[in-house]
Amino acid sequence: MNDLYKEILVKQQSSGMDVLKKYGIIALTVLLLAGGLLIAPLLLIPAVAAGVGAYFIISRFSKEFEYLYVNGDFDVDVIYNMQKRKRIGSYDAEQLIAFAPEKSSHLDEYRNQKLAVRDYTSGNEQAKVWCGIYNGEQEKEWVRFEFDDEELVADLRRKAPRKVFMM
Numbered sequence: 001m002n003d004l005y006k007e008i009l010v011k012q013q014s015s016g017m018d019v020l021k022k023y024g025i026i027a028l029t030v031l032l033l034a035g036g037l038l039i040a041p042l043l044l045i046p047a048v049a050a051g052v053g054a055y056f057i058i059s060r061f062s063k064e065f066e067y068l069y070v071n072g073d074f075d076v077d078v079i080y081n082m083q084k085r086k087r088i089g090s091y092d093a094e095q096l097i098a099f100a101p102e103k104s105s106h107l108d109e110y111r112n113q114k115l116a117v118r119d120y121t122s123g124n125e126q127a128k129v130w131c132g133i134y135n136g137e138q139e140k141e142w143v144r145f146e147f148d149d150e151e152l153v154a155d156l157r158r159k160a161p162r163k164v165f166m167m
Helices: 016-038 041-059 105-111 150-159
Strands: 005-011 063-070 073-080 084-091 096-101 116-120 129-135 140-146
Touching: 005 150, 016 041, 063 150, 084 116, 084 140, 096 105, 105 129
Parallel strands: 116 140
Antiparallel strands: 005 063, 063 073, 073 084, 096 129, 129 140
C-alpha cells in the first residue's frame, strides 16, 4: 500500500494593484455615501449598492490555494477570505505530459507554444515553483504549483517516471 496523501496550502500575496483596487472601491463607496447625505439623497441608493458590491469584491482579494495530492492526482481549490472554498482544477497523472521545476530545460519545448496557463502560486519570486504540462479538455495546459516537498515529487516520479524531472 503505497498511497501518498498531501495537503499543501499556499497564500497568495497581495500586489500593489490589489491594494489600489481595494482603496478605490472603498473611496467610491464613501464618496457616494457623502454625496447622498450632503448633496442628493438619491445617491444613497448607489452608495448602498456600492457598499454591498465592495463587501463581495474585497473578500475576493484575499485568497489561498490548496493543493490536494493523492497518488499522482492534484486537486486545486481556492479559498477566498478564509471562508469560501471552490474547486478550480483537477489534474491526474494520466493527463500529465511533463512535470519539472519552472526553470528546467525539459520544459523548453513548451515555452513557445500557446498553452493555457493556470497559476496557483503565491507570486513570491523566491518560492520553488513546479510546472506541469497537462492535456486539458480542449487544449494543453501549463499549470504552475508552488511547494517544496521532495516526497511528493518522488511519488509523482514513481507514478510517471518518464514525465517527471527533478532538474
